[in-house]
Amino acid sequence: MSTRAAAHSPTAARKQSPGARTDAPVRRTRMSGRAAILLIVVFAVLALAITPFRAYMAQQTQIADLQHQTSVLVHDNQVLQAQVTRLSDPAELQRIARECLGMVMPGETAFMTVPKRGTLIPPKC
Numbered sequence: 001m002s003t004r005a006a007a008h009s010p011t012a013a014r015k016q017s018p019g020a021r022t023d024a025p026v027r028r029t030r031m032s033g034r035a036a037i038l039l040i041v042v043f044a045v046l047a048l049a050i051t052p053f054r055a056y057m058a059q060q061t062q063i064a065d066l067q068h069q070t071s072v073l074v075h076d077n078q079v080l081q082a083q084v085t086r087l088s089d090p091a092e093l094q095r096i097a098r099e100c101l102g103m104v105m106p107g108e109t110a111f112m113t114v115p116k117r118g119t120l121i122p123p124k125c
Contacts, residue, residue, distance in 0.1 A: 100125030 031039075086092055097103040100123055104110045114120060 096125065099123050 087096075102110065102112070
């Protein structure tokens, strides 16, 4: 080997620099053809699996929202059913007619107190 070629070789460069580390030479690993194909297949499978996974997660979120909405509606139905039961009672209807609408039974005299100042506050019905 000539002196010029020896000066440009990696081993000559390591020998020339006095403060350089004496590590083992860096080895570059090459990927085999099988490994490259396997890597491509794995990335393709992952890329194709992302869309169904997102759809699955969106459906799970939608199912949870619909279940919450169903429970709210069931509660509202129970409240309304209790109100229907309460309003089917004739005594309750008479109370509402007297307090809210100011109605009286035939032969009764209705009285209303009016404040001297301010406005009349209607009943909360």
